[in-house]
Amino acid sequence: MKYELFEKKLNDRVFTQDLNYEILLTVLKNPKRYIGLFRITNAKTKLIQNLTQSCEIKFGNFIEDILSEYINSMNYESLDKNIGLDEEGNKLSADQVFKDQSQVYLIEQKIRDDHDSTKKRGQYANLIKKIRLLKQKFPSQKIKACMWFCDDSLKKNKKYYEEQISNNTDLQVEISIFYGKDLFEILFKRMDIWQELISHLRTNKEKRSKEILSVPDFDTSLEIKEALLKIKQDYPRLIKSLLSSKAEFVELRRELFPTALNLKEL
DSSP states (O other): OOHHHHHHHHHHHHSOTTHHHHHHHHHHHOGGGSOSTTOSSOHHHHHHHHHHHHHHHHHHHHHHHHHHHHHHHTTOEEOOSEEEEOTTSOEEEOSEEEEOSSEEEEEEEESOBOOOHHHHHHHHHHHHHHHHHHHHHSTTSEEEEEEEESOTTOBTTHHHHHHHHHTOOOTTEEEEEEETTHIIIIIIOOHHHHHHHHHHHHHHHHHTTTOOOOOOOTTTOHHHHHHHHHHHHHOHHHHHHHTSOOHHHHHHHHHHOSSOTTGGGO
């Protein structure tokens, strides 16, 4: 994949045109998260935190998308990522699920292994649930499942995952844990793809080295005015609440819309 295409896909996934709309929508749906005496930061600072978190989540989704494209380029057969329902009736979706002539592959991927004890247990339990579903759908095929943490600089729970994997006694199922390049070196045997991915990420990082994420001024910017008008069309009740006398929205307007310039457009 050429860098130009990689960059376009990243920008389309992470830095979307609707980013301001999404952030504003979050604020209007949860005003109490941004105001109050027991919050040391002001609403504008909280907005920067939300923007950063949103970009991090979307970046993780982007890496999933890119891995799917690389898997397709290696001529594996992609399978439906919505693999079925668990015992409680919850829908289970795989990050990557595909097959070749001999076996079915399942990859659950995360950016880094830095989760707390509750989340790590939940993640491994979900992996097992998905393996069971795949065994039901493909009873005659071997399943090769793994957890892949893209960033190999953090391995907080590696010992826990290895202990859980060691309990697997199903000869039809192979479970592994991979960090960084391991996935491409051991599973795919395509280090050229890993090297290309790292090269593109490094180039993008260098290009963005001087960028600082910022949220447009809610009170006066054209971007927020356009987002407000779109929300007025999509969620008129939220705009009605924003302009109401409810205490949380009065305080929110005082912090984010002090001159009410954009609000006058509503």
